[in-house]
Amino acid sequence: MATRIYILGSGTPTPTAERFGSAFVIDADGELIMIDCGPAATWKLAKVGLRPTQIQTLFFTHHHFDHDADYPCFLLTRWDQSIGIEPELQVIGPPPTVELTDKLIGSDGAFRHDYLARMRWPASQHVFVNRGGTLPRPAPRVHATNIGSDYRLAGAGWSIRAAAARHAQPHLECLAYRLETTSGSIVFTGDTEPCESVQDLARGADVLLCMAWDTDEAMEHTGETAGTCGVGGAARMAGTAGARRLVLVHVGPRLASPAGREAALSGAAAAFGGEIVLASDLMVLDL
Ligand SMILES: [Zn+2]
Structure with missing residues (x-):
């Protein structure tokens, strides 16, 4: 029995050499669960040795583009690589998860021309058959669900529950x-200010992957505190919650330099005595 965390995206909307956007995959005893699908997530899957068709369930924390911009690419690649026997993809997240999915691959979706062409063009059908598929080639099938903060789901050997994060409400x-x-237990804060609901969710967690936008001092100076969590806030939430390991994710561009990295780690260590990891893209952690 093993759980592995693939950190595909540990960054923000600002691309840096180390980080861009948010995306994670958890391998729970062989079942792969994705949390967020930020920029280039599909390509980063390949970089860590995973295939889109292995993912059965995708959860969104919210629909800022740094968390969902690769969703169309992921959907289409998973469908294109499929031979029609893979389980239907379950996509679960706050609104507009259903509406976004429909706008991408629904009957009037932005990418309908692509998949219809691949279903009907003999050359594409030939590639599909060579890959192991049987004609007629099925259209993409996704089961999308809009959820709220009371959501819970029990899978085979895993379970998940949501809580409200404090970020871009009432807009998202x-x-x-x-x-x-x-x-063990893994908590993904998504984007949030330090708040009680997320702290309660993280109670006694083995791993807390928490947004760490910048140092608290820099955030006070720039006024970038609303809806965001800094290094100190992440560390204090981890400490109060009694988390075992704190992984700093959603790391802002000002922490990309060697000095920024040092400031992040020392700032977190000042408020949290457990293990601290400053995440970068393609990092793999075992539980
Ligand atoms: Zn956000």
Whole structure:
């Protein structure tokens, strides 16, 4: 029994050499669950040795583009690589998860021309058959669900529950998730200010992946505190919640330099005595 966390995206809307956007995959005893699908997530899957067709469930924390911009690419690639026997993809998140999915691949979706062409063009049908598929080639099928902060789901050998994050409301609904596997508990804060609901969700977690936009001092100076969590806030939430390991994610561009990295780690260590990891893209952690 094992749980592995693939950090595909540990950054923000600002691309840096180390980080861009948010995306994670958890391998829970062989079942792959994705949390967010930020920029280049599909390509980063390949970089860590995973295939889109292995993902059965995708959860969104919220619909800022740094968390969902690769969703169309992921959907189309998963469908294109499929031979029609893979389980239907479950996509779960706050609104507009259903509406976004429909706008991409629905009957009037932005990418309908592409998949219809691949279903009907003999050359594409030939590639599909060579890959192991049987004609007629099915259209993409996705089961999308809009959820709220009371959401819970029990999978085979894992379970998940949501909590309200405090971020871009009332413009966007924003969630945090706690995933329980046979190896332990992992909490994804999504984007949030330090707040009680996320802290409660993280109670006693083995791993807390928490937004860490910048140092608290820099955020006070720039006034970038609303809806965001800094290094100190992440550390204080981890400490109060009694988390075992704190992984700093959603790391802002000002922490990309060696001095920024040092400031992030020392700032977090001042408020949290457990293990601290400053995440970068393609990092793999075992639970
Ligand atoms: Zn956001």
